[in-house]
Every structure is written in structure tokens, then in C-alpha cells.
Amino acid sequence: MGIFRRRRRDDEGAGPGRPDPAAAPVVPDEALPFLGVEDAQHLRGLVRTAFAERGVEVSVHAGHVADDSGRQFGLWNVAASCHQDDRGRAAWPALVGTHVERVLASMDAPDPFADLSPEQAATRTYVRLYERDAIPRLDGFPHREFAPGLVEMLALDLPDTVAVYDDARAARLGGTDALRAHGLANLHRQPVEQLERLDLPDGGGAFQVLLGESVHTASRALLLPRLATELTGHESGRHGWLLCVPNRHQVAWHLVRDATVVPVVQAMARFAALGFGDAPGPLSPHLYWWDGGGYQQLSRLDDDGALSIVVGPEFQLVLEELTGGS
Structure with a gap:
């Protein structure tokens, strides 16, 4: 398997909010690596100002800000939104203000759960994927491991955000198993916003990508392989599937x-690493393979951003069978 490095958006060419390729290389910020150090510091200043203008004093840290009561507010999502806005820095104050x-x-x-009935909860509950490292603790919250580094939790859909169920709320509103069943059914009823087939050059295969503005889009991974069959007409075989x-x-x-x-393994691994690095709501930079009983992680990112493929014995057997041992 080949080994390659993550390509940053910095080298895609000049444009609003992007550096000129002919200029000196931009040093990436350690906490917000899709921004340069200077841009990241500028963003942190905007966040601090936005909180202050709304009567909240915060201390600024590399990846979050914190108020006097200890509440922490992450910077990744707002930084990613600013990074993706083609208007450049001029648009950042408004974006930050809206976010704050x-x-x-x-x-x-x-409390959005206070006056909720079990019947109302059934229509607004979703099973949602979360990055494990982004959750300080899981004790007291219904959850399951979905794949290495990813957990599924129960979330109540609100107009502008979601609220996660704890054990007590889940018990009062129907129980974890019933709510999970409702959550999967609600995921299945989500509209398909955009489905793309990404074809590799020279007949090198293809993979499907489902995209959407909904915060529940990625969680539809929980519906595989049924999702793939319904959207493409193709059924999974005994060799499983790749997922990111x-x-x-x-x-x-x-x-x-x-x-x-x-x-496809190499293309999807790169797709996962790039999509994780510069978008709101990051989940996982890794590629996974369904082995018939669970997901195995196939990719690895080193501290310097180098991306490599790591194949276990089960997947190695699949590769040898499909390639004739070559």
C-alpha cells in the first residue's frame, strides 16, 4: 500500500482567504491546523471580542475559550466556517458574532427535555455519531462504540442545535432501546440532499459520497449497508465495505x-483526512472496513500529518483474494 501526505488547502492556489502559492509557506497552527498561526491568532481575538461585546469575559486557549464559571467553548467549528468562507478575513467578524x-x-x-412527552421525543430523536476524543466523559450517557474513535449517542433535534440524552432522560422518555429504534427510523426518513459518485482515473474504481447541510448526514453511516442498496441499487457482498x-x-x-x-482505499483515506481537517463538526480522519462483525481502522495519521494505510490480517486476505495475490 502506498504512503502519502495530507494535502492542505494552502496549496490549491491563491484566492480570498487563501495564501498566494508564491509567498512564503504558511506555518499551520497546532490547534487549528487548517489555519496559519497568524490567522488563528486573529480568529481567537475575534472570538474574545465577540464574547466581551455580549457581556461574557473569556480566557483564550489554543483550541477553546473558557468563561469564569468554567464553561468551555470550542474554536474548531467557527474556525472551519471562517476558513471555508471565500470572502476572506473581512467576513470573519460577522461569522464569529453569529456563532457566539x-x-x-x-x-x-x-431544558429542552423538561416538558417533552415520550411521543414527542420519538419524532425528534436521532442516533448521532460523535468523535470520541471530543467528549470529556461518557459515564451517565447512553452510548455505543461505532468504530475506533467514534461513538453513537442519542440526540434530541432542536431548531438550531441538538441536545444529548443522559441516562435519566432516556429512561423517562421511553428507554434507550426504544429511543435508539426511533432515532434510526428518523435517520432513515431524512431526505437525500446530494449523492455523488467519485470515479477514480483509469478505471480505478469509485466510491459514493452522501453530502448534506443536515447535522445528521454523517450519522446515516449507521444505516449501511441498507443505505447503499437503497441509494445505488447495489448490495454488499461477503467482503464488506469501506467507510469514512x-x-x-x-x-x-x-x-x-x-x-x-x-x-479506492488510498483515495478514500485521503478524502477522509482532508474532509476532517477543514470542516465544521469533525468526526474522523480515518478510513474503516466492515469485516462482518465490526469496523476495522485502515488508515493512520502521524503527528506530522503523514497518512499511511495499515492492513490487518483479515483485510490482507481479502486483498489477496481480489487481486490474485499480486
Whole structure:
């Protein structure tokens, strides 16, 4: 398997909010690596100012800010939104202000579970994927491991955000198993916003990508392989499928059938790493393979951003069978 490095958006060419390729290389910020150090510091200043203008003093850290009560507010999502806006820095103050207002409104809002009936909960509950490392603790919250580095939890859909169920709320509103069944059914009823087939050059295979503005888009990975069959007409075989969920707005898969799995593995691994690195709601930079009983992680990112493929014995047997041992 080939080994390659993550390509940053910095080298895609000049444009609003992007450096000139002819200029000196931009040093990436350690906490917000899709921004240069200077841009990241500028963003942190904007966030601090936005909170102050709304009466909240915060201390600024590399990846978050914190108020006097200990509440922490992450910077990744707002930084990714600014990074992706083609208008450049001029648009950042408004983007940051809107983000801070939304965050503060959600913190000060009344408990969304307080007056909820089990019947109402059934229509608004979703099973949702979360990055494991982004959750300080899981004790007291219904959850399951979905794949290495990813957990599924129960979330109540609100107009502008979601609220996660704890054990007590889940018990009062029907129980974890019933709510999970409702959550999967609600995921299945989500509209398909955009489905793309990404074809590799020279007949090197293809993989499917489902994209959407919904924060539940990536969580539809929980519906595989049924999702693949319904959207493409193809059923999974005994070799399973490849999966990546870079961020909450993307889920990609490939049904493993033939030797094209080799170039597809590399393409999807790169897709996952890039999609994780510069989008709101990051989930996982890794590629996974369904082995018939669970997901195995196939990719690895080193501290310097180098991306490599790591094949276990089970997947190695699949590759040898499909490629004739070559």
C-alpha cells in the first residue's frame, strides 16, 4: 500500500482567504491546523471580542475559550466556517458574532427535555455519531462504540442545535432501546440532499459520497449497508465495505467487490483526512472496513500529518483474494 501526505488547502492556489502559492509557506497552527498561526491568532481575538461585546469575559486557549464559571467553548467549528468562507478575513467578524450568539443562546435556553412527552421525543430523536476524543466523559450517557474513535449517542433535534440524552432522560422518555429504534427510523426518513459518485482515473474504481447541510448526514453511516442498496441499487457482498465519515456533513462508502478496492482505499483515506481537517463538526480522519462483525481502522495519521494505510490480517486476505495475490 502506498504512503502519502495530507494535502492542505494552502496549496490549491491563491484566492480570498487563501495564501498566494508564491509567498512564503504558511506555518499551520497546532490547534487549528487548517489555519496559519497568524490567522488563528486573529480568529481567537475575534472570538474574545465577540464574547466581551455580549457581556461574557473569556480566557483564550489554543483550541477553546473558557468563561469564569468554567464553561468551555470550542474554536474548531467557527474556525472551519471562517476558513471555508471565500470572502476572506473581512467576513470573519460577522461569522464569529453569529456563532457566539448561537452558542450563548443554547447555553441559556431552558431544558429542552423538561416538558417533552415520550411521543414527542420519538419524532425528534436521532442516533448521532460523535468523535470520541471530543467528549470529556461518557459515564451517565447512553452510548455505543461505532468504530475506533467514534461513538453513537442519542440526540434530541432542536431548531438550531441538538441536545444529548443522559441516562435519566432516556429512561423517562421511553428507554434507550426504544429511543435508539426511533432515532434510526428518523435517520432513515431524512431526505437525500446530494449523492455523488467519485470515479477514480483509469478505471480505478469509485466510491459514493452522501453530502448534506443536515447535522445528521454523517450519522446515516449507521444505516449501511441498507443505505447503499437503497441509494445505488447495489448490495454488499461477503467482503464488506469501506467507510469514512470525515465530518457531520459527509459519509462515503465503497462496496468491496474486486481489485479496484486497492486504489479506492488510498483515495478514500485521503478524502477522509482532508474532509476532517477543514470542516465544521469533525468526526474522523480515518478510513474503516466492515469485516462482518465490526469496523476495522485502515488508515493512520502521524503527528506530522503523514497518512499511511495499515492492513490487518483479515483485510490482507481479502486483498489477496481480489487481486490474485499480486
